[in-house]
Amino acid sequence: xxxxxSPTPRPPFVEVKCESSGMxxxxxxxxxxxxxxxxxxxxxxSVDSVYIEAVKxxxxxxxxxxxxxxxxxxxxxxxxxxxxxxxVRPKPIQVxxxxxxxxxxxxxxxxxxxxxxxxxxxxxxxxxxxFVLGAILALVLENIPRLIELLEQYV
Numbered sequence: 001x002x003x004x005x006s007p008t009p010r011p012p013f014v015e016v017k018c019e020s021s022g023m024x025x026x027x028x029x030x031x032x033x034x035x036x037x038x039x040x041x042x043x044x045x046s047v048d049s050v051y052i053e054a055v056k057x058x059x060x061x062x063x064x065x066x067x068x069x070x071x072x073x074x075x076x077x078x079x080x081x082x083x084x085x086x087x088v089r090p091k092p093i094q095v096x097x098x099x100x101x102x103x104x105x106x107x108x109x110x111x112x113x114x115x116x117x118x119x120x121x122x123x124x125x126x127x128x129x130x131f132v133l134g135a136i137l138a139l140v141l142e143n144i145p146r147l148i149e150l151l152e153q154y155v
Contacts, residue, residue: 014070016040016052017080027070034066040081049081 013026018040025043027036033052040049052070054062056077063082064070070079 010072014072014079016070017078018044018049019081019083020044020049029071030069032066033064033068033070036070037066037081049083051082052079053082054079 013028014031015024015026016036017024021044025036025040027039037049037052051066052064054064054073054077056073059077062073064079072079
């Protein structure tokens with residue numbers, strides 16, 4: 001039996017080499033690349049790593065997006081972080097009016113007069129228009145037979 005031909009079992013993790021520190025971090029296969037990059041950045045206390053690439057000599061690198069799952073491409077391929085040199089990062093969105101944890105219940109603003117006469121007037125006018133349109137429709141439907149008899153006389 002040849003042991004060289006038998007497939008070697010792959011470990012249930014992938015190793016990502018941090019380019020800035022040279023350290024290797026292990027992640028479960030299927031971990032999102034964005035999560036792995038943020039863990040590496042948190043361990044280092046910096047934000048040097050932008051994304052993760054799989055590289056092999058003589059091959060074009062494979063870039064993992066933030067939601068891509070980390071996988072092992074086999075012999076010769078290594079995963080490593082790419083630092084932010086020359087990479088344009090999007091500016092963080094500033095969120096206005098954020099409540100702190102001490103102010104979770106915002107004060108409710110109540111209008112001066114919840115129900116005023118203009119509001120009631122608009123409701124009354126809407127009811128009147130609904131009844132007028134209903135009456136017109138009823139008159140038209142009642143007079144359709146007469147209209148058909150009138151049209152039959154001229155045809």
